[in-house]
């Protein structure tokens with residue numbers, strides 16, 4: 001059996017044990033909400049920071065999303081309870097009337113497919129056990145701070161398929177070869193998080209000003 005079921009993999013939990021044994025929380029939460037009425041021919045993706053928080057608009061072709069990032073330790077919530085997740089975002093940003101934050105929070109309220117999760121990595125000593133193997137975020141989530149997660153999921157699946165084709169009678173060898181080939185890419189990506197959080201979500205007004213000097217931005221009012 002292959003588990004390709006993402007950061008909160010049920011296959012990993014059943015085969016390897018509880019998520020907290022493998023999850024490394026990077027101190028941030030992310031939320032995305034659809035912005036159906038948001039058109040901008042210039043295709044800008046503006047963002048607004050206040051300490052420990054970022055709110056922004058991300059545009060992909062004809063789609064626009066409200067983006068929220070905020071610093072927090074791990075929060076205990078039901079992954080299936082979307083309303084509870086919306087409340088967490090509303091609590092984190094609710095006092096802010098600056099920029100477009102209130103409109104973006106309205107979008108959170110209205111979005112039936114709202115996305116919310118911790119920014120975390122998965123670190124496992126091995127990705128296979130018996131006849132079960134994990135691929136993609138289930139095995140080695142690198143997080144949005146590093147990027148490359150989609151590439152890792154695809155290359156991992158490709159390498160695993162190749163090794164299974166070569167070693168169809170010896171699953172253990174196929175899985176070991178898959179891990180040996182894939183792990184260097186994973187370690188590179190997971191180690192490349194760097195100062196992404198400090199750049200995207202500075203912790204003070206001083207740090208925000210320093211970041212803005214380093215990466216000059218055009219504010220969208």
Ligand SMILES: Cc1cc2nc3c(=O)[nH]c(=O)nc-3n(C[C@H](O)[C@H](O)[C@H](O)COP(=O)(O)OP(=O)(O)OC[C@H]3O[C@@H](n4cnc5c(N)ncnc54)[C@H](O)[C@@H]3O)c2cc1C
Nearest residue numbers: 004005006007010135136137138144147148149150151153
């Ligand atoms: C905000 C954000 C921005 C990102 N930006 C980038 C980027 O710019 N570049 C990049 O490369 N990566 C990026 N990533 C990371 C990338 O999205 C992931 O690394 C990638 O999607 C992992 O693919 P996956 O198939 O392993 O897992 P997922 O994409 O999580 O897919 C897992 C699938 O399994 C399904 N599933 C879960 N449980 C079950 C079940 N019990 N039964 C059936 N199906 C189930 C889920 O519904 C889901 O469809 C970003 C991630 C986030 C959150």
